[in-house]
Amino acid sequence: xxxxxxxxxxxxxxxxxxxxxxxxxxxxxxxxxxxxxxxxxxxxxxxxxxxxxxxxxxxxxxxxxxxxxxxxxxxxxxxxxxxxxxxxxxxxxxxxxxxxxxxxxxxxxxxxxxxxxxxxxxxxxxxxxxxxxxxxxxxxxxxxxxxxxxxxxxxxxxxxxxxxxxxxxxxxxxxxxxxxxxxxxxxxxxxxxxxxxxxxxxxxxxxxxxxxxxxxxxxxxxxxxxxxxxxxxxxxxxxxxxxxxxxxxxxxxxxxxxxxxxxxxxxxxx
Amino acid sequence: xxxxxxxxxxxxxxxxxxxxxxxxxxxxxxxxxxxxxxxxxxxxxxxxxxxxxxxxxxxxxxxxxxxxxxxxxxxxxxxxxxxxxxxxxxxxxxxxxxxxxxxxxxxxxxxxxxxxxxxxxxxxxxxxxxxxxxxxxxxxxxxxxxxxxxxxxxxxxxxxxxxxxxxxxxxxxxxxxxxxxxxxxxxxxxxxxxxxxxxxxxxxxxxxxxxxxxxxxxxxxxxxxxxxxxxxxxxxxxxxxxxxxxxxxxxxxxxxxxxxxxxxxxx
Numbered sequence: 001x002x003x004x005x006x007x008x009x010x011x012x013x014x015x016x017x018x019x020x021x022x023x024x025x026x027x028x029x030x031x032x033x034x035x036x037x038x039x040x041x042x043x044x045x046x047x048x049x050x051x052x053x054x055x056x057x058x059x060x061x062x063x064x065x066x067x068x069x070x071x072x073x074x075x076x077x078x079x080x081x082x083x084x085x086x087x088x089x090x091x092x093x094x095x096x097x098x099x100x101x102x103x104x105x106x107x108x109x110x111x112x113x114x115x116x117x118x119x120x121x122x123x124x125x126x127x128x129x130x131x132x133x134x135x136x137x138x139x140x141x142x143x144x145x146x147x148x149x150x151x152x153x154x155x156x157x158x159x160x161x162x163x164x165x166x167x168x169x170x171x172x173x174x175x176x177x178x179x180x181x182x183x184x185x186x187x188x189x190x191x192x193x194x195x196x197x198x199x200x201x202x203x204x205x206x207x208x209x210x211x212x213x214x215x216x217x218x219x220x221x222x223x224x225x226x227x228x229x230x231x232x233x234x235x236x237x238x239x240x241x242x243x244x245x246x247x248x249x250x251x252x253x254x255x256x257x258x259x260x261x262x263x264x265x266x267x268x269x270x
Numbered sequence: 271x272x273x274x275x276x277x278x279x280x281x282x283x284x285x286x287x288x289x290x291x292x293x294x295x296x297x298x299x300x301x302x303x304x305x306x307x308x309x310x311x312x313x314x315x316x317x318x319x320x321x322x323x324x325x326x327x328x329x330x331x332x333x334x335x336x337x338x339x340x341x342x343x344x345x346x347x348x349x350x351x352x353x354x355x356x357x358x359x360x361x362x363x364x365x366x367x368x369x370x371x372x373x374x375x376x377x378x379x380x381x382x383x384x385x386x387x388x389x390x391x392x393x394x395x396x397x398x399x400x401x402x403x404x405x406x407x408x409x410x411x412x413x414x415x416x417x418x419x420x421x422x423x424x425x426x427x428x429x430x431x432x433x434x435x436x437x438x439x440x441x442x443x444x445x446x447x448x449x450x451x452x453x454x455x456x457x458x459x460x461x462x463x464x465x466x467x468x469x470x471x472x473x474x475x476x477x478x479x480x481x482x483x484x485x486x487x488x489x490x491x492x493x494x495x496x497x498x499x500x501x502x503x504x505x506x507x508x509x510x511x512x513x514x515x516x517x518x519x520x521x522x523x524x525x526x527x528x529x530x531x532x533x534x535x536x537x
Contacts, residue, residue, distance in 0.1 A: 013459075013463075029359070032355065033355065033356060033359050036351075036352035036355045036356050037352070037356050039348060039352045040349065040352035040353055040356055040412050040413070040416060041412075041413060043411060043412075044411060044412075044413045045409055045411075048408055048409035049408055049409070049413060052407040052408050055406065055407040055408075056407050059403070059406060059407070079309065080309070083306045083309065083310070086302075086306065087306060087307075087310075123519065123522070123523055123526075124519050126522075127482060127518060127519045127522035127523070128485075128515060128518065128519070129482060129483070129485065129486040131398065131486045131489060132485065132486060132489075132496070132499065132515075135489065135499070135500065135503055136327065136503060136511070139323070139327075139503050139506070140320045140321075140323050140324040140327060141316065141317045141320040141321075141324070142313060142316040142317065142319075142320055144311065144312065144313065145310055145311065145312075146310070146312045146317065192281075196284060199284050199285065200284075200285070203285060215396065216396075218396070219396050219398050219399065222398065222489070222490065223489065232399075236402065248395075248399065251396075251399075252394055252395075255394065256394070269285060
Protein backbone atom coordinates (compact mmCIF):
# COMPACT_ATOMS: atom_id res chain seq x y z
CA UNK A 1 0.00 0.00 0.00
CA UNK A 2 1.57 3.21 -1.14
CA UNK A 3 1.25 6.15 1.18
CA UNK A 4 0.03 9.48 -0.09
CA UNK A 5 2.76 11.92 0.84
CA UNK A 6 1.71 15.12 -0.92
CA UNK A 7 -1.59 15.65 0.84
CA UNK A 8 -2.56 19.03 2.20
CA UNK A 9 -3.39 19.62 5.84
CA UNK A 10 -6.50 21.62 5.03
CA UNK A 11 -9.36 20.14 3.06
CA UNK A 12 -10.33 22.15 0.00
CA UNK A 13 -13.23 21.69 -2.34
CA UNK A 14 -11.16 21.66 -5.53
CA UNK A 15 -7.65 20.89 -6.66
CA UNK A 16 -5.30 23.90 -7.02
CA UNK A 17 -5.27 23.47 -10.78
CA UNK A 18 -9.06 23.58 -10.98
CA UNK A 19 -9.14 26.62 -8.72
CA UNK A 20 -6.64 28.41 -10.96
CA UNK A 21 -8.73 27.68 -14.05
CA UNK A 22 -11.83 28.92 -12.26
CA UNK A 23 -10.17 32.13 -11.16
CA UNK A 24 -8.92 32.74 -14.68
CA UNK A 25 -12.44 32.15 -15.99
CA UNK A 26 -13.91 34.64 -13.55
CA UNK A 27 -11.15 37.15 -14.32
CA UNK A 28 -11.88 36.84 -18.04
CA UNK A 29 -15.58 37.40 -17.38
CA UNK A 30 -14.92 40.49 -15.27
CA UNK A 31 -12.53 41.89 -17.88
CA UNK A 32 -15.09 41.26 -20.63
CA UNK A 33 -17.78 42.91 -18.53
CA UNK A 34 -15.70 46.03 -17.87
CA UNK A 35 -14.79 46.31 -21.53
CA UNK A 36 -18.41 45.88 -22.65
CA UNK A 37 -19.55 48.40 -20.07
CA UNK A 38 -17.12 51.00 -21.38
CA UNK A 39 -18.11 50.41 -24.99
CA UNK A 40 -21.80 50.55 -24.11
CA UNK A 41 -21.70 53.71 -22.04
CA UNK A 42 -19.46 55.61 -24.46
CA UNK A 43 -22.32 57.78 -25.67
CA UNK A 44 -24.39 57.80 -22.52
CA UNK A 45 -25.30 61.26 -21.30
CA UNK A 46 -24.83 60.94 -17.53
CA UNK A 47 -26.75 64.14 -16.85
CA UNK A 48 -29.92 62.34 -18.04
CA UNK A 49 -29.12 59.36 -15.85
CA UNK A 50 -28.60 61.56 -12.82
CA UNK A 51 -31.88 63.24 -13.61
CA UNK A 52 -33.77 59.91 -13.72
CA UNK A 53 -35.14 59.83 -10.13
CA UNK A 54 -36.71 63.26 -10.65
CA UNK A 55 -38.20 62.09 -13.97
CA UNK A 56 -39.49 58.92 -12.35
CA UNK A 57 -41.16 60.89 -9.57
CA UNK A 58 -42.63 63.24 -12.16
CA UNK A 59 -44.11 60.44 -14.29
CA UNK A 60 -45.25 58.55 -11.21
CA UNK A 61 -47.01 61.68 -9.97
CA UNK A 62 -48.78 62.13 -13.28
CA UNK A 63 -49.89 58.50 -13.45
CA UNK A 64 -52.10 58.64 -10.38
CA UNK A 65 -55.01 58.75 -10.07
CA UNK A 66 -55.82 56.41 -12.99
CA UNK A 67 -58.57 57.68 -15.26
CA UNK A 68 -61.05 54.85 -14.77
CA UNK A 69 -63.68 56.45 -17.03
CA UNK A 70 -61.39 55.46 -19.91
CA UNK A 71 -62.06 51.77 -19.25
CA UNK A 72 -65.20 51.29 -21.44
CA UNK A 73 -63.29 52.65 -24.44
CA UNK A 74 -60.72 49.89 -23.99
CA UNK A 75 -63.12 46.96 -24.28
CA UNK A 76 -63.12 46.76 -28.10
CA UNK A 77 -59.29 46.89 -28.31
CA UNK A 78 -59.13 44.24 -25.59
CA UNK A 79 -61.43 41.97 -27.62
CA UNK A 80 -59.17 42.59 -30.63
CA UNK A 81 -56.11 41.70 -28.57
CA UNK A 82 -57.64 38.42 -27.45
CA UNK A 83 -58.61 37.66 -31.05
CA UNK A 84 -55.08 38.37 -32.25
CA UNK A 85 -53.69 35.96 -29.67
CA UNK A 86 -56.27 33.22 -30.20
CA UNK A 87 -56.50 33.28 -34.00
CA UNK A 88 -52.72 33.75 -34.19
CA UNK A 89 -52.16 30.70 -31.98
CA UNK A 90 -54.61 28.73 -34.13
CA UNK A 91 -52.81 29.68 -37.32
CA UNK A 92 -49.41 29.06 -35.77
CA UNK A 93 -50.38 25.61 -34.51
CA UNK A 94 -51.85 24.63 -37.89
CA UNK A 95 -48.58 25.58 -39.58
CA UNK A 96 -46.40 24.11 -36.84
CA UNK A 97 -47.82 20.56 -36.94
CA UNK A 98 -46.48 19.59 -40.39
CA UNK A 99 -43.17 21.34 -39.60
CA UNK A 100 -42.89 19.31 -36.38
CA UNK A 101 -43.57 16.02 -38.16
CA UNK A 102 -40.94 16.86 -40.78
CA UNK A 103 -38.42 17.93 -38.12
CA UNK A 104 -38.84 14.88 -35.85
CA UNK A 105 -36.19 12.28 -36.53
CA UNK A 106 -38.58 9.33 -36.42
CA UNK A 107 -41.26 10.74 -38.73
CA UNK A 108 -39.32 12.91 -41.18
CA UNK A 109 -39.83 11.94 -44.82
CA UNK A 110 -36.30 12.96 -45.77
CA UNK A 111 -33.43 13.21 -43.33
CA UNK A 112 -31.08 15.29 -45.46
CA UNK A 113 -33.24 17.75 -47.39
CA UNK A 114 -36.55 18.47 -45.65
CA UNK A 115 -35.43 18.05 -42.03
CA UNK A 116 -32.78 20.82 -42.11
CA UNK A 117 -35.31 23.10 -43.82
CA UNK A 118 -37.87 22.41 -41.09
CA UNK A 119 -35.25 23.02 -38.41
CA UNK A 120 -34.28 26.30 -40.05
CA UNK A 121 -37.94 27.38 -40.12
CA UNK A 122 -38.15 26.64 -36.40
CA UNK A 123 -34.96 28.55 -35.53
CA UNK A 124 -35.85 31.51 -37.75
CA UNK A 125 -39.31 31.78 -36.27
CA UNK A 126 -38.00 31.49 -32.71
CA UNK A 127 -35.20 33.98 -33.04
CA UNK A 128 -37.34 36.79 -34.41
CA UNK A 129 -39.60 38.37 -31.82
CA UNK A 130 -43.28 38.82 -32.64
CA UNK A 131 -42.83 42.58 -32.46
CA UNK A 132 -40.31 42.42 -35.31
CA UNK A 133 -42.62 40.15 -37.30
CA UNK A 134 -45.37 42.71 -36.68
CA UNK A 135 -43.09 45.55 -37.76
CA UNK A 136 -42.43 43.76 -41.05
CA UNK A 137 -46.03 42.72 -41.60
CA UNK A 138 -47.40 46.19 -40.89
CA UNK A 139 -45.09 47.47 -43.60
CA UNK A 140 -46.15 44.70 -45.97
CA UNK A 141 -49.89 44.14 -45.46
CA UNK A 142 -50.77 47.39 -43.75
CA UNK A 143 -51.65 48.25 -40.16
CA UNK A 144 -54.46 46.36 -38.46
CA UNK A 145 -55.44 43.21 -36.69
CA UNK A 146 -54.50 40.92 -39.58
CA UNK A 147 -50.82 41.93 -39.34
CA UNK A 148 -50.94 41.11 -35.64
CA UNK A 149 -52.54 37.71 -36.20
CA UNK A 150 -50.01 36.75 -38.87
CA UNK A 151 -47.12 38.01 -36.69
CA UNK A 152 -48.28 35.93 -33.72
CA UNK A 153 -48.83 32.91 -35.98
CA UNK A 154 -45.37 33.14 -37.55
CA UNK A 155 -43.75 33.52 -34.16
CA UNK A 156 -45.69 30.57 -32.71
CA UNK A 157 -44.51 28.12 -35.41
CA UNK A 158 -41.04 27.88 -33.90
CA UNK A 159 -42.12 27.46 -30.29
CA UNK A 160 -44.89 24.94 -30.96
CA UNK A 161 -42.87 23.19 -33.67
CA UNK A 162 -39.82 22.72 -31.43
CA UNK A 163 -41.70 21.39 -28.41
CA UNK A 164 -43.95 19.22 -30.57
CA UNK A 165 -41.12 17.63 -32.52
CA UNK A 166 -39.35 16.84 -29.25
CA UNK A 167 -42.55 15.20 -28.04
CA UNK A 168 -42.79 13.18 -31.27
CA UNK A 169 -39.20 12.02 -30.87
CA UNK A 170 -39.92 10.92 -27.32
CA UNK A 171 -42.87 8.70 -28.25
CA UNK A 172 -42.81 5.07 -27.21
CA UNK A 173 -41.47 3.07 -30.17
CA UNK A 174 -43.15 -0.13 -29.00
CA UNK A 175 -46.64 1.27 -29.48
CA UNK A 176 -45.74 2.40 -32.99
CA UNK A 177 -44.33 -1.02 -33.73
CA UNK A 178 -47.50 -2.66 -32.46
CA UNK A 179 -49.59 -0.58 -34.85
CA UNK A 180 -47.16 -1.33 -37.69
CA UNK A 181 -47.43 -5.05 -36.93
CA UNK A 182 -51.14 -4.96 -37.73
CA UNK A 183 -50.23 -4.00 -41.30
CA UNK A 184 -51.18 -0.33 -40.94
CA UNK A 185 -50.22 2.16 -43.64
CA UNK A 186 -47.80 4.98 -42.68
CA UNK A 187 -50.71 7.42 -42.33
CA UNK A 188 -52.49 4.98 -40.04
CA UNK A 189 -49.32 4.55 -37.99
CA UNK A 190 -49.18 8.30 -37.45
CA UNK A 191 -52.88 8.48 -36.67
CA UNK A 192 -53.08 5.50 -34.28
CA UNK A 193 -49.49 5.13 -33.04
CA UNK A 194 -48.14 8.66 -32.67
CA UNK A 195 -51.07 11.07 -32.41
CA UNK A 196 -52.59 9.53 -29.24
CA UNK A 197 -49.18 9.68 -27.57
CA UNK A 198 -48.52 13.35 -28.31
CA UNK A 199 -52.10 14.56 -27.80
CA UNK A 200 -51.69 15.75 -24.16
CA UNK A 201 -48.37 17.42 -25.01
CA UNK A 202 -49.96 19.04 -28.05
CA UNK A 203 -52.80 20.61 -26.09
CA UNK A 204 -50.48 21.59 -23.27
CA UNK A 205 -48.10 23.33 -25.67
CA UNK A 206 -50.92 25.07 -27.53
CA UNK A 207 -52.50 26.46 -24.39
CA UNK A 208 -49.09 27.50 -23.04
CA UNK A 209 -48.34 29.33 -26.28
CA UNK A 210 -51.77 30.95 -26.23
CA UNK A 211 -50.96 32.32 -22.79
CA UNK A 212 -47.63 33.71 -24.03
CA UNK A 213 -49.38 35.11 -27.10
CA UNK A 214 -51.90 37.02 -24.97
CA UNK A 215 -48.90 38.66 -23.30
CA UNK A 216 -47.22 39.48 -26.59
CA UNK A 217 -50.34 40.66 -28.40
CA UNK A 218 -50.92 43.38 -25.82
CA UNK A 219 -47.90 45.27 -27.13
CA UNK A 220 -48.16 44.60 -30.86
CA UNK A 221 -50.18 47.79 -31.22
CA UNK A 222 -47.01 49.79 -30.51
CA UNK A 223 -45.98 49.16 -34.11
CA UNK A 224 -49.52 49.46 -35.47
CA UNK A 225 -50.70 45.85 -35.44
CA UNK A 226 -53.98 46.46 -33.64
CA UNK A 227 -55.27 45.70 -30.17
CA UNK A 228 -54.82 47.44 -26.85
CA UNK A 229 -51.24 48.42 -27.71
CA UNK A 230 -52.61 50.96 -30.17
CA UNK A 231 -54.40 52.71 -27.31
CA UNK A 232 -51.22 52.55 -25.24
CA UNK A 233 -49.22 54.11 -28.05
CA UNK A 234 -51.87 56.82 -28.56
CA UNK A 235 -51.97 57.64 -24.85
CA UNK A 236 -48.18 57.73 -24.62
CA UNK A 237 -47.98 60.02 -27.62
CA UNK A 238 -50.25 62.62 -26.03
CA UNK A 239 -48.61 62.05 -22.60
CA UNK A 240 -51.98 61.06 -21.11
CA UNK A 241 -50.38 59.28 -18.15
CA UNK A 242 -53.62 58.57 -16.19
CA UNK A 243 -54.86 56.64 -19.25
CA UNK A 244 -51.54 54.78 -19.48
CA UNK A 245 -52.06 53.59 -15.91
CA UNK A 246 -55.51 52.25 -16.74
CA UNK A 247 -54.19 50.44 -19.83
CA UNK A 248 -51.29 48.90 -17.92
CA UNK A 249 -53.60 47.71 -15.15
CA UNK A 250 -55.93 46.17 -17.73
CA UNK A 251 -53.01 44.45 -19.47
CA UNK A 252 -51.79 43.13 -16.12
CA UNK A 253 -55.25 41.79 -15.26
CA UNK A 254 -55.58 40.11 -18.67
CA UNK A 255 -52.16 38.52 -18.41
CA UNK A 256 -52.79 37.21 -14.90
CA UNK A 257 -56.19 35.84 -15.97
CA UNK A 258 -54.82 34.11 -19.06
CA UNK A 259 -51.98 32.64 -17.02
CA UNK A 260 -54.50 31.26 -14.55
CA UNK A 261 -56.66 29.79 -17.34
CA UNK A 262 -53.66 28.19 -19.03
CA UNK A 263 -52.37 26.76 -15.74
CA UNK A 264 -55.80 25.26 -15.00
CA UNK A 265 -56.17 23.74 -18.47
CA UNK A 266 -52.64 22.33 -18.48
CA UNK A 267 -53.18 20.91 -15.02
CA UNK A 268 -56.39 19.22 -16.21
CA UNK A 269 -54.71 17.71 -19.28
CA UNK A 270 -51.40 16.51 -17.94
CA UNK B 271 -78.78 -10.16 -30.21
CA UNK B 272 -75.89 -9.23 -32.42
CA UNK B 273 -76.81 -5.57 -32.65
CA UNK B 274 -76.17 -5.17 -28.93
CA UNK B 275 -72.48 -5.27 -29.67
CA UNK B 276 -70.91 -2.53 -31.78
CA UNK B 277 -69.36 -4.16 -34.81
CA UNK B 278 -66.94 -1.35 -35.64
CA UNK B 279 -64.33 0.01 -33.29
CA UNK B 280 -64.46 3.70 -32.57
CA UNK B 281 -61.49 5.58 -31.25
CA UNK B 282 -62.27 6.65 -27.68
CA UNK B 283 -61.96 10.35 -26.88
CA UNK B 284 -58.69 11.20 -25.20
CA UNK B 285 -58.89 14.61 -23.59
CA UNK B 286 -62.51 15.46 -22.75
CA UNK B 287 -64.23 12.19 -21.99
CA UNK B 288 -67.71 13.51 -21.19
CA UNK B 289 -69.84 13.65 -24.35
CA UNK B 290 -71.86 16.69 -23.24
CA UNK B 291 -68.75 18.68 -22.38
CA UNK B 292 -67.28 17.79 -25.74
CA UNK B 293 -70.37 19.02 -27.55
CA UNK B 294 -70.45 22.23 -25.50
CA UNK B 295 -66.78 22.85 -26.21
CA UNK B 296 -67.24 22.30 -29.93
CA UNK B 297 -70.21 24.66 -30.09
CA UNK B 298 -68.31 27.20 -27.99
CA UNK B 299 -65.30 27.09 -30.29
CA UNK B 300 -67.42 27.50 -33.45
CA UNK B 301 -69.37 30.35 -31.84
CA UNK B 302 -66.16 32.11 -30.83
CA UNK B 303 -64.62 31.69 -34.26
CA UNK B 304 -67.73 33.13 -35.96
CA UNK B 305 -67.73 36.10 -33.56
CA UNK B 306 -63.98 36.68 -33.80
CA UNK B 307 -63.76 36.42 -37.56
CA UNK B 308 -66.89 38.58 -37.82
CA UNK B 309 -65.18 41.47 -36.03
CA UNK B 310 -62.05 41.11 -38.09
CA UNK B 311 -61.73 44.16 -40.29
CA UNK B 312 -59.43 43.41 -43.15
CA UNK B 313 -58.77 45.79 -45.99
CA UNK B 314 -58.20 43.19 -48.69
CA UNK B 315 -57.28 45.81 -51.28
CA UNK B 316 -54.46 46.96 -49.01
CA UNK B 317 -53.35 43.36 -48.46
CA UNK B 318 -53.30 42.72 -52.20
CA UNK B 319 -51.28 45.88 -52.72
CA UNK B 320 -48.94 44.75 -49.97
CA UNK B 321 -48.24 41.39 -51.57
CA UNK B 322 -45.97 43.03 -54.11
CA UNK B 323 -44.10 44.65 -51.23
CA UNK B 324 -43.97 41.30 -49.47
CA UNK B 325 -42.40 39.82 -52.56
CA UNK B 326 -39.80 42.58 -52.47
CA UNK B 327 -39.12 41.79 -48.85
CA UNK B 328 -38.64 38.11 -49.63
CA UNK B 329 -36.30 39.09 -52.45
CA UNK B 330 -34.45 41.37 -50.01
CA UNK B 331 -34.17 38.49 -47.58
CA UNK B 332 -32.74 36.26 -50.28
CA UNK B 333 -30.32 38.93 -51.54
CA UNK B 334 -29.33 40.63 -48.29
CA UNK B 335 -27.34 43.85 -48.49
CA UNK B 336 -24.75 43.88 -45.74
CA UNK B 337 -22.56 46.65 -47.14
CA UNK B 338 -24.47 49.88 -47.75
CA UNK B 339 -25.65 50.30 -44.12
CA UNK B 340 -22.77 48.40 -42.57
CA UNK B 341 -21.70 51.24 -40.26
CA UNK B 342 -25.21 51.48 -38.76
CA UNK B 343 -25.52 47.71 -38.51
CA UNK B 344 -22.11 47.46 -36.83
CA UNK B 345 -23.00 50.16 -34.31
CA UNK B 346 -26.33 48.46 -33.54
CA UNK B 347 -24.68 45.09 -33.14
CA UNK B 348 -22.01 46.43 -30.79
CA UNK B 349 -24.68 48.09 -28.69
CA UNK B 350 -26.82 44.95 -28.64
CA UNK B 351 -23.99 42.60 -27.75
CA UNK B 352 -22.47 44.79 -25.00
CA UNK B 353 -25.94 45.49 -23.61
CA UNK B 354 -26.69 41.76 -23.57
CA UNK B 355 -23.54 40.81 -21.70
CA UNK B 356 -23.56 43.61 -19.12
CA UNK B 357 -27.27 43.23 -18.37
CA UNK B 358 -26.98 39.47 -17.97
CA UNK B 359 -24.02 39.79 -15.58
CA UNK B 360 -25.65 42.51 -13.47
CA UNK B 361 -29.03 40.78 -13.60
CA UNK B 362 -27.59 37.48 -12.40
CA UNK B 363 -25.57 39.17 -9.64
CA UNK B 364 -28.70 40.89 -8.33
CA UNK B 365 -30.93 37.87 -8.76
CA UNK B 366 -28.76 35.47 -6.76
CA UNK B 367 -29.53 37.03 -3.34
CA UNK B 368 -33.17 37.52 -4.36
CA UNK B 369 -33.38 33.90 -5.47
CA UNK B 370 -31.88 32.69 -2.19
CA UNK B 371 -34.33 34.94 -0.33
CA UNK B 372 -37.26 33.56 -2.30
CA UNK B 373 -36.48 29.94 -1.42
CA UNK B 374 -38.83 28.79 1.29
CA UNK B 375 -36.33 26.36 2.85
CA UNK B 376 -33.63 29.02 3.35
CA UNK B 377 -35.29 32.33 4.09
CA UNK B 378 -37.51 33.53 6.92
CA UNK B 379 -41.14 34.10 5.97
CA UNK B 380 -40.99 37.92 5.75
CA UNK B 381 -37.98 37.93 3.43
CA UNK B 382 -39.57 35.15 1.39
CA UNK B 383 -42.65 37.26 0.65
CA UNK B 384 -40.63 40.38 -0.20
CA UNK B 385 -38.43 38.47 -2.64
CA UNK B 386 -41.35 36.65 -4.26
CA UNK B 387 -43.01 40.06 -4.65
CA UNK B 388 -39.99 41.47 -6.45
CA UNK B 389 -39.98 38.45 -8.77
CA UNK B 390 -43.70 38.80 -9.51
CA UNK B 391 -43.34 42.48 -10.39
CA UNK B 392 -40.37 41.82 -12.67
CA UNK B 393 -42.12 38.98 -14.46
CA UNK B 394 -45.51 40.60 -14.85
CA UNK B 395 -44.45 43.48 -17.03
CA UNK B 396 -43.36 43.10 -20.63
CA UNK B 397 -39.78 44.12 -21.41
CA UNK B 398 -41.02 46.56 -24.00
CA UNK B 399 -43.29 48.39 -21.53
CA UNK B 400 -40.47 48.66 -19.01
CA UNK B 401 -38.26 49.94 -21.83
CA UNK B 402 -40.77 52.68 -22.67
CA UNK B 403 -40.66 53.94 -19.10
CA UNK B 404 -36.90 53.62 -18.69
CA UNK B 405 -36.30 55.46 -21.96
CA UNK B 406 -38.56 58.22 -20.68
CA UNK B 407 -36.51 58.39 -17.47
CA UNK B 408 -32.94 57.75 -18.61
CA UNK B 409 -33.03 59.10 -22.14
CA UNK B 410 -32.53 57.27 -25.43
CA UNK B 411 -29.72 54.80 -25.94
CA UNK B 412 -28.32 51.50 -24.80
CA UNK B 413 -28.18 52.47 -21.11
CA UNK B 414 -31.99 52.33 -20.88
CA UNK B 415 -31.87 49.02 -22.71
CA UNK B 416 -29.27 47.69 -20.29
CA UNK B 417 -31.50 48.60 -17.33
CA UNK B 418 -34.55 47.02 -18.97
CA UNK B 419 -32.81 43.74 -19.66
CA UNK B 420 -31.24 43.64 -16.19
CA UNK B 421 -34.66 44.16 -14.64
CA UNK B 422 -36.20 41.40 -16.74
CA UNK B 423 -33.30 39.06 -15.99
CA UNK B 424 -33.90 39.39 -12.24
CA UNK B 425 -37.41 37.96 -12.42
CA UNK B 426 -36.40 35.12 -14.69
CA UNK B 427 -33.22 33.94 -12.95
CA UNK B 428 -34.39 34.58 -9.39
CA UNK B 429 -37.61 32.61 -9.87
CA UNK B 430 -35.96 29.59 -11.47
CA UNK B 431 -33.10 29.68 -8.96
CA UNK B 432 -35.51 29.84 -6.03
CA UNK B 433 -37.55 26.93 -7.39
CA UNK B 434 -34.33 25.02 -7.86
CA UNK B 435 -33.13 25.68 -4.31
CA UNK B 436 -36.48 24.51 -2.98
CA UNK B 437 -36.06 21.22 -4.84
CA UNK B 438 -32.54 20.37 -3.62
CA UNK B 439 -31.66 17.11 -1.93
CA UNK B 440 -32.42 17.84 1.74
CA UNK B 441 -30.13 15.02 2.91
CA UNK B 442 -27.04 16.93 1.83
CA UNK B 443 -28.16 20.11 3.57
CA UNK B 444 -28.95 18.02 6.65
CA UNK B 445 -25.46 16.50 6.60
CA UNK B 446 -23.80 19.91 6.45
CA UNK B 447 -26.09 21.23 9.19
CA UNK B 448 -25.15 18.26 11.38
CA UNK B 449 -21.51 19.39 11.31
CA UNK B 450 -22.56 22.61 13.03
CA UNK B 451 -22.19 24.78 9.96
CA UNK B 452 -23.40 28.35 9.98
CA UNK B 453 -26.02 29.62 7.50
CA UNK B 454 -23.31 30.91 5.15
CA UNK B 455 -21.45 27.62 5.29
CA UNK B 456 -24.69 25.79 4.61
CA UNK B 457 -25.29 27.87 1.49
CA UNK B 458 -21.70 27.53 0.39
CA UNK B 459 -21.23 23.79 0.88
CA UNK B 460 -24.72 22.29 0.62
CA UNK B 461 -26.78 24.53 -1.64
CA UNK B 462 -24.27 26.07 -4.02
CA UNK B 463 -22.75 22.84 -5.37
CA UNK B 464 -26.22 21.48 -6.06
CA UNK B 465 -27.61 24.50 -7.92
CA UNK B 466 -24.45 25.89 -9.53
CA UNK B 467 -24.59 23.85 -12.78
CA UNK B 468 -28.18 24.84 -13.28
CA UNK B 469 -27.50 28.49 -12.44
CA UNK B 470 -24.78 28.60 -15.08
CA UNK B 471 -27.11 26.93 -17.56
CA UNK B 472 -29.88 29.40 -16.79
CA UNK B 473 -27.50 32.37 -17.10
CA UNK B 474 -26.37 31.19 -20.53
CA UNK B 475 -29.99 30.67 -21.55
CA UNK B 476 -30.85 34.16 -20.32
CA UNK B 477 -27.88 35.56 -22.28
CA UNK B 478 -29.51 34.10 -25.35
CA UNK B 479 -32.94 35.56 -24.46
CA UNK B 480 -31.43 38.95 -23.66
CA UNK B 481 -29.84 39.13 -27.08
CA UNK B 482 -33.17 38.37 -28.73
CA UNK B 483 -34.90 40.96 -26.56
CA UNK B 484 -32.19 43.53 -27.26
CA UNK B 485 -33.25 43.29 -30.90
CA UNK B 486 -36.75 44.36 -29.91
CA UNK B 487 -36.43 47.08 -27.30
CA UNK B 488 -34.58 49.24 -29.84
CA UNK B 489 -37.96 49.84 -31.47
CA UNK B 490 -38.96 52.07 -28.54
CA UNK B 491 -35.59 53.84 -28.42
CA UNK B 492 -33.52 51.68 -26.10
CA UNK B 493 -30.63 51.26 -28.50
CA UNK B 494 -29.25 48.16 -30.13
CA UNK B 495 -29.82 46.37 -33.40
CA UNK B 496 -33.61 46.83 -33.08
CA UNK B 497 -33.23 50.54 -33.68
CA UNK B 498 -31.22 49.86 -36.83
CA UNK B 499 -33.81 47.34 -38.01
CA UNK B 500 -36.65 49.75 -37.34
CA UNK B 501 -34.90 52.44 -39.37
CA UNK B 502 -34.25 50.02 -42.23
CA UNK B 503 -37.90 48.98 -42.40
CA UNK B 504 -39.09 52.59 -42.14
CA UNK B 505 -36.92 53.45 -45.12
CA UNK B 506 -38.31 50.43 -47.01
CA UNK B 507 -34.74 49.14 -47.37
CA UNK B 508 -35.78 45.51 -47.27
CA UNK B 509 -32.37 44.22 -48.38
CA UNK B 510 -30.70 45.86 -45.36
CA UNK B 511 -33.54 44.67 -43.10
CA UNK B 512 -33.06 41.15 -44.50
CA UNK B 513 -29.35 41.36 -43.74
CA UNK B 514 -30.05 42.44 -40.14
CA UNK B 515 -32.57 39.65 -39.64
CA UNK B 516 -30.11 37.11 -41.01
CA UNK B 517 -27.44 38.40 -38.62
CA UNK B 518 -29.87 38.11 -35.69
CA UNK B 519 -30.84 34.56 -36.70
CA UNK B 520 -27.17 33.65 -37.13
CA UNK B 521 -26.14 35.01 -33.72
CA UNK B 522 -29.09 33.34 -32.01
CA UNK B 523 -28.20 30.01 -33.64
CA UNK B 524 -24.54 30.35 -32.62
CA UNK B 525 -25.60 31.32 -29.08
CA UNK B 526 -28.00 28.40 -28.85
CA UNK B 527 -25.51 25.79 -30.01
CA UNK B 528 -22.68 27.45 -28.07
CA UNK B 529 -24.63 27.56 -24.84
CA UNK B 530 -25.83 23.97 -25.12
CA UNK B 531 -22.24 22.87 -25.80
CA UNK B 532 -20.94 24.93 -22.88
CA UNK B 533 -23.60 23.53 -20.56
CA UNK B 534 -22.65 19.97 -21.49
CA UNK B 535 -18.98 20.85 -20.96
CA UNK B 536 -19.63 22.36 -17.52
CA UNK B 537 -21.79 19.55 -16.17
